[in-house]
Amino acid sequence: MRTSPVWNPVQYGTYADERGRPYADLVGRVRAEDVRTVVDLGCGPGGLTVTLREVWPEATIVGIDNSPPMLEAAQQYADDRLTFELGDVREWSAPAGSIDVIVTNATLQWVPEQVDLLPGFVNALRPGGWLAIQIPGNGNAPSHSILRDLAATEPYAEYAKDTSLRPDVPGPAEYIDVLSAEGCVVDAWETTYFHVLQGDNAVLEWVKGTGARPVLQSLPDDLRVQFEAEYGARLAEAYPQRDYGTLLPFRRIFAVAQKKES
Structure with missing residues (x-):
């Protein structure tokens, strides 16, 4: 299992409504019927995974994540139909043809080699x-370019x-190419959300809970405080606080694929 940042469920839960919207938009494009088995790869603290019980009320749902703190937080949602397991998305597999829906948000x-994992996911369906699939596509935004520049x-x-400061990610066209080659009908798109953040x-x-966490974790305590202060000052300039809040444009990439019947 790969070395991974130690995620903080509380910090990650900051702006939970804004983080949850792409998940709902993603799942809303899945037109599955008679769903019995669902896997959420990278389920985090479980607050989004639990919403799948309402979408597919007859399904058995398994959330998988490689972060013990996240899984500990997720256990509050567990029941006889929803369970959570420790696992790495790069090592996950399931018997061929055994899963109705796979969500990874x-x-x-x-995962730099994420495209190489897609055939295995399709095989499991x-x-x-x-x-x-939903991934952030904001690697060139000021939040990340400032982070990279300062960390260097x-x-x-x-x-x-x-x-790892987030590798280049596939765009919608690459998802369509790869998943179509695996025998899927693919709907892929991108959306830029304009979040109005308070505080x-x-x-x-926001980024302390996600994109900046690997860098912050790598630093000794004294340098972490110094880095956060300098990084925060640059972010405040790039994303000024207005009377209504702070505007954060956030691009996200989506792909929803249905495996053909034959």
């Missing part, structure tokens, strides 16, 4: 089954040089 962006300077670079230095609070 805001997870594959951390029954004929007519569905694969639903001393004294931070010594510690952050081996930090002081809101974008810093």
Whole structure:
């Protein structure tokens, strides 16, 4: 199992409504019927996974994540139809044709070889089954370019040089090409959400729970405080707080694929 940031469910839960909207938009495009088995790969703290019980009330749902703190938080939602397991999306597999729906939301962006995993996901689907993917596509946004630039300077670079700062991700066209080749009918698109965030230095609070976490974790305590202050100051300039809040444009990429019956 790969080394991964130690995720904080509380920090990740900041702006939960905004983070949850793409999940609902993704699942809303899955037109599956008679669903009995669902897997949520990269389920995090479970607050979104639990919503699948209402979408597919007869299904057995399994959430899988490689973060013990996230899974501990997710256990509050567990019952006889919804369970959570420790696992790495890169190592996950299921018997061929055994799953009705696979959802993976805001997870594959951390996996450089994610395209190589897609055939295995499709193989796990029954004929007519569905694969639903959503990933952030904001790697060139100021929130991330500032992070990369600052992490590359001393004294931070010594510690952050081996930090994965999110690889390039596929666009909708690449998902269509790859999943069509695996015998799927594919609907792929991108959306830029314009989140209005409340609170002081809101974008810093957002990225502390996700994109900036690997860098912040790599630094010694004293440098982490220094880095966060400098990074926060730059973010506050790039994303100024207005009377109505702080505007965060956030591009996301979606792919929903149905495996052909034959």
